[in-house]
Amino acid sequence: MLNSFNPGDQASFNVTLCAVGPSTDGGRIPLAELARIASELQATLERLALSISGSQIKSGRRPREIVDAVRLDFVGFEPGSAIMKIARTGQTSLAGDDLLRDSFTTLADGIRALHQHPGVVPDGFTPQVLNGLRSLTGGINQRSISRISVSSPVVREFAFDSDLRTALKMVSLSPVESEATVVGRLQMGDFSPASLLCRIDTYAGSIQCGFGAELRDTVLDCMDELVMAHGVAELQPDESTIRVLRISEISPVGHPTTPSLDRLAAEQMVAPVDSISDLSIEPIDDFDSFLAAISSAREDG
Numbered sequence: 001m002l003n004s005f006n007p008g009d010q011a012s013f014n015v016t017l018c019a020v021g022p023s024t025d026g027g028r029i030p031l032a033e034l035a036r037i038a039s040e041l042q043a044t045l046e047r048l049a050l051s052i053s054g055s056q057i058k059s060g061r062r063p064r065e066i067v068d069a070v071r072l073d074f075v076g077f078e079p080g081s082a083i084m085k086i087a088r089t090g091q092t093s094l095a096g097d098d099l100l101r102d103s104f105t106t107l108a109d110g111i112r113a114l115h116q117h118p119g120v121v122p123d124g125f126t127p128q129v130l131n132g133l134r135s136l137t138g139g140i141n142q143r144s145i146s147r148i149s150v151s152s153p154v155v156r157e158f159a160f161d162s163d164l165r166t167a168l169k170m171v172s173l174s175p176v177e178s179e180a181t182v183v184g185r186l187q188m189g190d191f192s193p194a195s196l197l198c199r200i201d202t203y204a205g206s207i208q209c210g211f212g213a214e215l216r217d218t219v220l221d222c223m224d225e226l227v228m229a230h231g232v233a234e235l236q237p238d239e240s241t242i243r244v245l246r247i248s249e250i251s252p253v254g255h256p257t258t259p260s261l262d263r264l265a266a267e268q269m270v271a272p273v274d275s276i277s278d279l280s281i282e283p284i285d286d287f288d289s290f291l292a293a294i295s296s297a298r299e300d301g
Helices: 031-053 064-069 094-116 127-137 162-169 213-221 261-268 287-300
Strands: 014-020 072-078 083-088 147-151 158-161 177-190 197-202 205-211 226-235 242-252
Touching: 014 031, 031 064, 031 072, 031 083, 031 094, 031 127, 031 213, 064 094, 094 158, 094 162, 127 158, 127 162, 127 226, 127 242, 158 162, 177 205, 177 213, 177 242, 205 213, 213 242
Parallel strands: 205 242
Antiparallel strands: 014 083, 014 147, 072 083, 147 158, 177 197, 177 226, 197 205, 226 242
């Protein structure tokens, strides 16, 4: 099942992913799921490499040397549940090889730690790493893929499953993260498996949002609608402005209805005017006295 591994060969780094669930019956896997799993795993290794190397994690393009050091290729597919083989890209320096192994080992140790101690943040798991893992496990469910086991000559086997998804939800939020609910119009959806992004325009501005594969159809149905979205918000340094919202729940907001004129008239017990005489009013007692009082007040002013 695993490719041969020679510790003396710096280019030899092999990993096998085995996906299990209804979507993998017959040794198949949806192309969208394959792309999502691969992209999230690669991004997670890059984030861990940045954390281990002490580089600052920020928005924008990641350092080229970090990306190259942990880059993996899809090199094969075997029948079974859905067995996918990946390996390190080409040749790299000893330092690059160490960084890949360290990142992968940190990932494996952290996943096992989360299974054993849900809610406790493992070493090296930054908020960006945790959010990436939430995305990776977002598509884990009994209807499609229920478990993804990962094996390699480098580490003991570990798995992405529903227990890990639950453990990640229990992790305490960092000071720059908070649960938040926003209301606005859902716009600009990117439904490619590697992205799954959208934008919600609120009265205070636009908020970039990400969502898991399990919400893809719901988000698509809500496009261009007024929605209420809840999830984990990554805040700006001022801790009051949302930079990115990771959506966990989203639903359309019903549009308020304006009563018709006939309904308003019935509620206020009024009717259309058919004649000018209908506008006549009952005489007001002491109306002349009222006008005299007003005239007197004006003269005094």
